[in-house]
Amino acid sequence: MKTIGKLAQSLNLNVETIRFYEREGLITQPTKPISGYRQYDETIAGQLRFITKAKMLGFTLKEIKSLMSMDNDCAKVELLSRQKLAIIREKISDLQRLEKVIVDMTNTCIQNDDPTYCPIIDALK
Amino acid sequence: MKTIGKLAQSLNLNVETIRFYEREGLITQPTKPISGYRQYDETIAGQLRFITKAKMLGFTLKEIKSLMSMDNDCAKVELLSRQKLAIIREKISDLQRLEKVIVDMTNTCIQNDDPTYCPIIDALK
DNA sequence: ATTGACTCTGTACTTATGTACGGAGTTTAG
DNA sequence: CTAAACTCCGTACATAAGTACAGAGTCAAT
Structure with a gap:
């Protein structure tokens, strides 16, 4: 059993973050003896690792x-994973379209010798 | 010259958004006659169109x-465009990596017949 | 037994990009 | 002329995911 500080350190999380997850109902309530200090067991550490990994995959706390x-x-x-996948794919193609527009714009800059005129600014007008 | 409501309507923006951009210093101050009502000319409309387009390219208001x-x-x-481009490309490859991980995870689900066990949940533990 | 480190609760603040609202003044249509 | 619609300003609220802080209590080491 660990106190919140030790737990936070071992998981490389902020103490406040763990309390925040508790407030949000993401982790089960740790046992609190007389003193009031939370005591964390391995179960909760596992939940926190789960949250961290799922977050890295782009799941929101709500989804987690x-x-x-x-x-x-x-x-x-x-189903939830596939939905997340669809969103990720959509984001990828949005970004790829943006990428193309910006590449095109910046390329027009290269051939520009006039220091008082910018084709990018012009494109945005 | 238009009042804020007409301008908002013609640009398909919210009145509050225009005022917000003014507070943030993104558009020049419109002239205000005796009454106090802002009067917008085509210059400011152009600035607002610029903001809208740049936002679609992924620029933040600060960058705009x-x-x-x-x-x-x-x-x-x-330079700013190229920096934005680099960020967009990084985001794309981050998302592509995520995509692969999630695809792999969901594929393992398909071959799973046990209703009390999920390989995705397992992978996150 | 004291000091420093730790933890508690509750609340406020952060960033980005707006939206909503209250109460007052103005303009316009009928 | 009056009522509806519009605008003003300032402030609060919204989202997501935390971070920070104040004031009080507790624990561990010397």
């Missing part, structure tokens, strides 16, 4: 809470 | 303010 409550209902989990 | 103050210094504008 949902994922955790689905427990092991694979069909539901798969 | 910066872009506008560079006026036509093409070298500076090009």
Whole structure:
């Protein structure tokens, strides 16, 4: 059993972040003995690692809470993952379109000798 | 000359948004006659269109303010665009990596017959 | 037993980009 | 002339995901 500071250190999280996750109902309540200091066991450490990994995959805290409550209902989990996948793919193609527009714009700059005129600014007008 | 409501309507913007941009110093101050009602000319409409387009390219309001103050210094504008481009490209490859991880995870779900176990949840633990 | 480090709760602040609202003044249509 | 519609300003609220702080209590080491 660890106090919040030790737990935070071992997981490389901020103490406030752990308390925030508790307030948000993402982790189960740790036992609190007489003193009032939270005591964390390995279960909660595991939940926090789960949250961290899911966050890296682009899930929001809200979705992660949902994922955790689905427990092991694979069909539901798969659906949520596929939805996330669709969003990620959409973001990728949005960004690729942007990329092309900006590349085109900056290329027109290169051939420009007039210091008082910018084709990018012009394109945006 | 238009009042704020007409301008907002013609640009498909919210009245509050225009005032917000004014507070943030993104557009020049409109003239205000005796009554106190702002009167907008075509110059400001143009600035607002510029902001809208630049926003679509992924520039933040802060960057847009910066872009506008560079006026036509093409070298500076090009630099900012290239920086934005680098960020967009980084985001794309981040997302592509995520995409792969999620695809792999969801694929393992398909071959799973056990309703009490989910490989995705397992992968996140 | 004291000091420093740690933790508690509750609240406020952060960033970015707006939106909404209250109460007052103005303009316009009928 | 009156009522509806519009505008003003200043402030608060919204989202997401935390971070910071104040004031009080507790624990561990010397």
